[in-house]
Amino acid sequence: MNTQVRKLFFVLVGLFVALIVMTTYWLWKAPDLEARQGNPQLIVQQLTIDRGSIVASDGRTPFARNQKVRKKQLGSTWYLRTYPTDELAARPVGYSTIERSRTGLEESMNDYLTGSNANLDTLFNNTLDKLRGITQRGNDVITTIDAKAQRTAQDALAGHCGGAVALDPKTGQVLVWASQPTYDPNLVEGHFNQIQRNAAGAPCTPAAPLLDRISQGLFIPGSTFKVVTATAALESGKVTPSTTFDDPGYCIEYGKKVLNFADQSGPEVFGTVTFAEALENSINAVFCEVGKRFGARAIIDQAKKFGFYEKPPIQLPSDEISVSGLYQNGHLYDPKDPNAVDPGRLAFGQERLLVTPLQMALVAAAVANDGTIMQPTLVDRVVDPDGKVIQRSEPDTWKQPMKPQTAAELTAMMTAVVQGGTGVAAQIPGVQVAGKTGTAETGRTGENDTWFIAFAPAENPQVAVAVALSNQSGTGGATAAPIAKEIIEALLR
Amino acid sequence: MTLRNRELVNLLLVGLLTAAGFTAVYIARQDVVSAGSLSYAAFFLAVFVAAHVILRFALPTADPFLLPLGGLLTAVGLTMIYRIDPDLALRQGLWVVVGLAAFALLVAFLRDYRLLDRYKYILGLTAIFLLALPAVPGLGRTINGANLWVGVGGLVFQPGEFAKVLLVIFLAGYLRDNREMLSMGTGRFGMPSLKHFGPLLVIWGGAMLVLFQTNDLGGGLLYFSIFLAMLWVATARWQYVVVGLGLFAAGAYALYHVTPHVRERVSIWLDCSWTFSSACPVYDQGYQLAQSIYAISGGGFFGQGLGRGVLLTAEGNTYIPYLETDFIYAGIAQELGLAGAAGLVLVYVVFCYRGFKIALQASDGFSKLLAVGLTAAIGIQAFIIMGGVSGLIPLTGITLPFVSYGGSSVVANFAILALLLMISDRVNRERS
Numbered sequence: 033m034n035t036q037v038r039k040l041f042f043v044l045v046g047l048f049v050a051l052i053v054m055t056t057y058w059l060w061k062a063p064d065l066e067a068r069q070g071n072p073q074l075i076v077q078q079l080t081i082d083r084g085s086i087v088a089s090d091g092r093t094p095f096a097r098n099q100k101v102r103k104k105q106l107g108s109t110w111y112l113r114t115y116p117t118d119e120l121a122a123r124p125v126g127y128s129t130i131e132r133s134r135t136g137l138e139e140s141m142n143d144y145l146t147g148s149n150a151n152l153d154t155l156f157n158n159t160l161d162k163l164r165g166i167t168q169r170g171n172d173v174i175t176t177i178d179a180k181a182q183r184t185a186q187d188a189l190a191g192h193c194g195g196a197v198a199l200d201p202k203t204g205q206v207l208v209w210a211s212q213p214t215y216d217p218n219l220v221e222g223h224f225n226q227i228q229r230n231a232a233g234a235p236c237t238p239a240a241p242l243l244d245r246i247s248q249g250l251f252i253p254g255s256t257f258k259v260v261t262a263t264a265a266l267e268s269g270k271v272t273p274s275t276t277f278d279d280p281g282y283c284i285e286y287g288k289k290v291l292n293f294a295d296q297s298g299p300e301v302f303g304t305v306t307f308a309e310a311l312e313n314s315i316n317a318v319f320c321e322v323g324k325r326f327g328a329r330a331i332i333d334q335a336k337k338f339g340f341y342e343k344p345p346i347q348l349p350s351d352e353i354s355v356s357g358l359y360q361n362g363h364l365y366d367p368k369d370p371n372a373v374d375p376g377r378l379a380f381g382q383e384r385l386l387v388t389p390l391q392m393a394l395v396a397a398a399v400a401n402d403g404t405i406m407q408p409t410l411v412d413r414v415v416d417p418d419g420k421v422i423q424r425s426e427p428d429t430w431k432q433p434m435k436p437q438t439a440a441e442l443t444a445m446m447t448a449v450v451q452g453g454t455g456v457a458a459q460i461p462g463v464q465v466a467g468k469t470g471t472a473e474t475g476r477t478g479e480n481d482t483w484f485i486a487f488a489p490a491e492n493p494q495v496a497v498a499v500a501l502s503n504q505s506g507t508g509g510a511t512a513a514p515i516a517k518e519i520i521e522a523l524l525r
Numbered sequence: 526m527t528l529r530n531r532e533l534v535n536l537l538l539v540g541l542l543t544a545a546g547f548t549a550v551y552i553a554r555q556d557v558v559s560a561g562s563l564s565y566a567a568f569f570l571a572v573f574v575a576a577h578v579i580l581r582f583a584l585p586t587a588d589p590f591l592l593p594l595g596g597l598l599t600a601v602g603l604t605m606i607y608r609i610d611p612d613l614a615l616r617q618g619l620w621v622v623v624g625l626a627a628f629a630l631l632v633a634f635l636r637d638y639r640l641l642d643r644y645k646y647i648l649g650l651t652a653i654f655l656l657a658l659p660a661v662p663g664l665g666r667t668i669n670g671a672n673l674w675v676g677v678g679g680l681v682f683q684p685g686e687f688a689k690v691l692l693v694i695f696l697a698g699y700l701r702d703n704r705e706m707l708s709m710g711t712g713r714f715g716m717p718s719l720k721h722f723g724p725l726l727v728i729w730g731g732a733m734l735v736l737f738q739t740n741d742l743g744g745g746l747l748y749f750s751i752f753l754a755m756l757w758v759a760t761a762r763w764q765y766v767v768v769g770l771g772l773f774a775a776g777a778y779a780l781y782h783v784t785p786h787v788r789e790r791v792s793i794w795l796d797c798s799w800t801f802s803s804a805c806p807v808y809d810q811g812y813q814l815a816q817s818i819y820a821i822s823g824g825g826f827f828g829q830g831l832g833r834g835v836l837l838t839a840e841g842n843t844y845i846p847y848l849e850t851d852f853i854y855a856g857i858a859q860e861l862g863l864a865g866a867a868g869l870v871l872v873y874v875v876f877c878y879r880g881f882k883i884a885l886q887a888s889d890g891f892s893k894l895l896a897v898g899l900t901a902a903i904g905i906q907a908f909i910i911m912g913g914v915s916g917l918i919p920l921t922g923i924t925l926p927f928v929s930y931g932g933s934s935v936v937a938n939f940a941i942l943a944l945l946l947m948i949s950d951r952v953n954r955e956r957s
Contacts (some may be wrong), residue, residue, distance in 0.1 A: 033893055034885050036758040040897065041881045044904045048870045051908060054917040055858060055866050057799070058822035065801060065822045070815065072844055073823035076835040102556070 084170035193236035194501035195245030204406030254472025257381025283320030312453035323379025393498035400493035535593035553832025602928030645698030743921030828862030
């Protein structure tokens with residue numbers, strides 16, 4: 033019998049080894065399981081971490097910080113999120129909750145905020161803290177958002193559906209990131225339905241208060257896209273600002289007349305104009321001719337040099353960033369055959385173009401920064417609990433869509449737009465503003481997408497801005513330009 | 526060092542470990558846990574030292590490791606239960622006292638365990654009677670889909686735990702008597718005659734029938750495995766194992782088609798194990814197993830630390846239903862990590878090693894088979910429930926020996942421990 037007893041022992045040992053293998057297998061699967069619905073592990077563990085704050089660029093105004101809650105039954109302290117500035121920086125900060133997970137910077141910077149970033153120093157300290165039973169503390173994220181200008185922008189946008197974004201064209205630092213209708217992130221946990229009710233008065237349906245209209249919202253660019261077309265034309269060397277065009281008030285495409293923008297007296301007619309004057313007065317007929325001359329391919333290629341057809345590299349969750357470009361049936365559309373696209377309408381920003389305010393701000397920034405787009409950033413630095421900077425964002429080139437010479441020419445043309453063209457509403461005493469208006473037709477009267485993209489001061493740009501509004505009956509010059517002006521003033525002050 | 530002194534040293538080490546465990550829980554959960562509850566650890570040590578003193582007098586040459594191993598497992602369980610609910614730990618502590626009292630009574634009054642051999646048929650029938658008890662109207666209580674509890678007044682107990690011990694005693698006696706005949710075999714397939722095999726099948730069939738009636742799949746699997754293990758050791762014929770496994774597979778297949786309860790358990794297992802597909806019904810019947818697997822995977826290599834794991838909701842309930850009984854392994858993996866879980870499994874391996882060693886050294890067949898059966902009962906039961914809560918095999922509800930919360934289980938396991946020590950003492954006395 034002893035042989036069998038020995039064998040039985042080894043059978044049992046075999047079974048126990050299988051058990052350990054299975055247990056180890058679940059450890060290996062942990063990253064996959066953590067994301068599963070109903071798994072409290074990660075969420076509850078992170079609640080015991082003293083999550084870092086998200087702060088304005090002044091390093092003081094907190095957009096998001098923690099509230100200590102002692103859970104008697106658990107015998108432990110939980111850190112719940114609170115947003116002292118309410119809706120002010122709901123975008124891009126986002127929220128971090130138990131019920132609805134996370135969005136915005138709260139999601140994309142989560143590793144830093146919880147101190148689980150792959151920084152050896154942080155990991156080492158956290159392991160020590162864990163062993164000593166000390167609460168794990170996360171790192172603070174200092175954003176580039178200017179709290180005062182952000183307030184100005186949110187107030188200026190109030191009552192509209194739209195977004196405004198401003199950045200420093202030389203560094204790519206985002207200074208203002210405003211979106212309306214907005215929401216109070218403090219309501220997300222427990223009062224989620226209240227958010228929809230609060231946004232019910234917004235002049236757009238659905239109100240979509242949670243939508244980040246800067247990086248996610250898609251608008252028709254209208255005449256602001258003429259800056260892209262003008263870049264393509266000037267870069268070719270075949271057109272200069274002083275090249276003359278004849279404007280009959282319309283442009284003929286596929287045997288049909290495409291009319292200029294119409295006021296009460298009917299479509300405007302300018303006669304013989306220079307290319308600079310065509311931009312200043314936003315003459316569709318001229319840009320339609322330019323589009324036909326250069327073709328859709330050239331314009332799309334130029335747009336790609338500006339970053340269209342890809343997600344701008346900014347610190348937001350990938351699913352909160354939309355791609356700018358031509359769209360067909362709700363999908364991004366990059367035509368193989370350029371003849372499938374109407375070049376004339378494309379040239380003045382109609383066709384099937386859809387863009388984000390962020391992308392158009394980057395177009396303005398390119399002109400402002402001698403033809404170079406810096407990588408946009410929402411985060412200035414990450415600071416550990418001891419005050420040591422563990423990450424600082426350095427200016428980095430993203431795109432170079434044009435030569436400095438072209439940028440200088442465009443700066444002059446866009447300055448004229450504000451001085452005597454469609455953008456006079458953005459004039460600021462003592463500051464040269466360069467800009468471009470846009471009034472995009474959606475096919476429904478009184479529901480235009482209106483725009484203003486600009487930068488200032490024109491001779492030494494410090495701010496590039498884009499404002500987009502939907503469901504407007506007025507023009508971009510009348511609706512969006514004054515908002516852009518307010519933001520620029522707030523930032524240059 | 527004498528055997529008993531070695532045992533005392535081992536017990537003191539276990540006592541130190543228990544104190545450390547309780548202190549760790551206390552530090553992590555000061556808000557909920559009173560300082561007075563720390564005395565549970567001291568009380569626990571005192572009870573085991575008392576058992577040790579009894580062994581010094583009654584069984585001086587018994588194995589010096591089994592009592593400390595049982596103590597270690599009990600300590601791990603008590604610490605974990607203490608972490609979940611201090612009041613529950615106090616009650617478990619009282620059950621440990623009852624268990625050790627039963628242990629002492631067995632050691633003191635059953636001077637020669639071989640007497641049991643004489644009463645094997647009575648014990649076998651008692652086992653079946655005990656198994657059938659929960660099916661008696663008015664007595665049985667159904668908990669978590671299985672009706673294997675019996676309530677008398679305010680006291681609820683699980684007769685199956687005791688039936689397990691009695692069945693092992695019956696099998697040891699019966700197989701010793703008939704092993705020659707059973708292992709010889711006649712006929713074409715080398716099967717023994719019905720005359721020798723019959724009574725075994727009858728007792729066995731009765732036990733299985735009662736088990737299916739009570740929906741206690743874990744018990745069924747456990748008893749069948751013990752039976753096959755003992756039959757194989759007694760006869761050295763692998764044909765029995767093959768036929769037995771075949772029978773079991775056929776029975777399981779039939780059961781799968783007849784009982785929705787079983788079908789559900791199997792489909793949950795298929796959905797949750799290995800792939801952990803999204804079909805693993807997180808919010809429905811699979812919730813229990815899914816939460817168990819989350820807890821195990823979240824434990825990492827060294828665990829979240831005693832009292833620091835994610836086991837309780839904000840309301841103070843456990844995320845895993847029945848965490849303190851069937852699912853305690855998941856709690857251990859969560860707070861002590863893979864290291865702790867592997868350590869626990871290793872303790873069972875060492876326990877089996879000591880138990881089987883007694884069987885190897887025993888001179889008579891009854892002692893040998895009894896030691897094998899009792900040891901296998903602990904080892905197999907531990908595997909079935911730990912395999913179940915980790916998704917290795919379909920989940921069936923039984924307790925983790927010595928560790929899980931539960932009075933019947935604690936008392937029955939201490940009875941097993943007493944019997945093993947009695948065999949060991951006899952073996953060692955004969956050898957010296």
